[in-house]
Amino acid sequence: KAGVTQTPRYLIKTRGQQVTLSCSPISGHRSVSWYQQTPGQGLQFLFEYFSETQRNKGNFPGRFSGRQFSNSRSEMNVSTLELGDSALYLCASSLRSGGYYNEQFFGPGTRLTVL
Amino acid sequence: ELKVEQNPLFLSMQEGKNYTIYCNYSTTSDRLYWYRQDPGKSLESLFVLLSNGAVKQEGRLMASLDTKARLSTLHITAAVHDLSATYFCAVDIGTSYGKLTFGQGTILTVHP
Numbered sequence: 001k002a003g004v005t006q007t008p009r010y011l012i013k014t015r016g017q018q019v020t021l022s023c024s025p026i027s028g029h030r031s032v033s034w035y036q037q038t039p040g041q042g043l044q045f046l047f048e049y050f051s052e053t054q055r056n057k058g059n060f061p062g063r064f065s066g067r068q069f070s071n072s073r074s075e076m077n078v079s080t081l082e083l084g085d086s087a088l089y090l091c092a093s094s095l096r097s098g099g100y101y102n103e104q105f106f107g108p109g110t111r112l113t114v115l
Numbered sequence: 116e117l118k119v120e121q122n123p124l125f126l127s128m129q130e131g132k133n134y135t136i137y138c139n140y141s142t143t144s145d146r147l148y149w150y151r152q153d154p155g156k157s158l159e160s161l162f163v164l165l166s167n168g169a170v171k172q173e174g175r176l177m178a179s180l181d182t183k184a185r186l187s188t189l190h191i192t193a194a195v196h197d198l199s200a201t202y203f204c205a206v207d208i209g210t211s212y213g214k215l216t217f218g219q220g221t222i223l224t225v226h227p
Contacts, residue, residue, distance in 0.1 A: 033213045042220060043203065048213030056214040090157060094213065101146050101165055102212035106158040 002027065004093050004107035012113045018079040021110045025072050025093030031055075032074035033104060034066060037088040046089075049074050050096050078112075086114045117142045119206050121218035128194045128225050136221045138187040138204035145182045148215065149189055150203045158203065162189075194225045 005024045013019050025032050033056075034046040045058040049068035066076040072093075078085055088111050092104035118141040128134055138147070145166055150158040162171040164180035164187060171178050175198065177190045187204055201222050205215040 031213050033215070035215075035217075043205075043215075043217040045214050045216065050213065056211050058214070092158075092215075096212055101163060102207065103148065103160060103163050104213075104215060105160060106150075108157045 004091060004105055006089075006091050006107040006110050008110060009108065010111045010113075012115065013081050014115050015081055015083060017081050018077065019081060019112060020075055020077045021089055021091075021112075023074045023076075023091030023093075023107060025074070025091075026105055029093035029095055029105075030072050031094045031096035031102065032068060032072065033092045033094070034074070034076050035090045035092065036060075037090060037109070038086075043090075046076065081114045083114050086112060088112075117144075117206060117208055117216045119204060119216050119218040121202075121204060121221050124219055124221060126221055126223045128191070128223065130195055130225055130227055131193050133193065134191050136189040136191075136202055136204075136223075138189070138218050140185050140187075140204075140206045140216075142206075142208055143182070143185070144206050144208045145180070146207050147180050147187045148205045148207075149178050149187070150205065152201045152203065152220070154200075161202075191223070194223075196225050196227065199223055199225045 031050040033048040048056040068074045088109045090109045092106045094104045147164045149161040162178040167182040169180045201220045205217045
């Protein structure tokens with residue numbers, strides 16, 4: 001079974017630009033969550049999408065947005081990039097089948113560098 | 116607001132020794148997850164702990180959960196170099212199934 005895939009794996013952008021990252025979940029998984037990982041702040045939750053709807057949102061500015069398509073693939077967008085947005089962006093997928101817990105499986109990440 | 120704290124943050128061990136990583140969290144939950152991250156890599160799921168007293172073991176790693184104390188432990192037995200990595204605990208609460216709150220991570224280095 002293929003794992004979570006993320007594209008691109010590496011990105012270099014300049015301040016003020018915008019960027020779109022893509023995530024394809026494990027087949028059959030309907031929930032996609034996004035996380036930002038930086039050395040200073042650690043792993044922080046951005047948002048979660050399930051059935052094309054945002055279900056949970058973290059404490060990030062509105063420049064960070066996302067969406068989910070009918071095939072469960074998800075994209076996140078960051079507009080007006082700032083230097084502090086340089087990070088590893090991780091996407092995780094899970095079944096979210098209504099069970100008691102929701103184990104998340106992570107993709108390889110997209111390394112974003114903002115110059 | 117849920118807070119998750121790990122200690123120690125850095126752990127340097129000799130091969131063959133035992134040690135424990137602690138994970139405390141601030142809000143009632145009985146769902147706790149342990150992940151491993153190798154340098155430059157993504158997170159690998161190690162354990163899912165779902166009830167008070169839950170204990171899971173895989174190889175030289177054993178994880179447990181005490182929901183009353185809001186504490187999970189990851190015990191390393193007879194460490195080997197291959198266990199060198201960063202270990203994270205994470206918690207989700209209530210119906211926020213898709214939102215994990217992570218600890219700071221413990222960087223484990225095992226020396227020969």
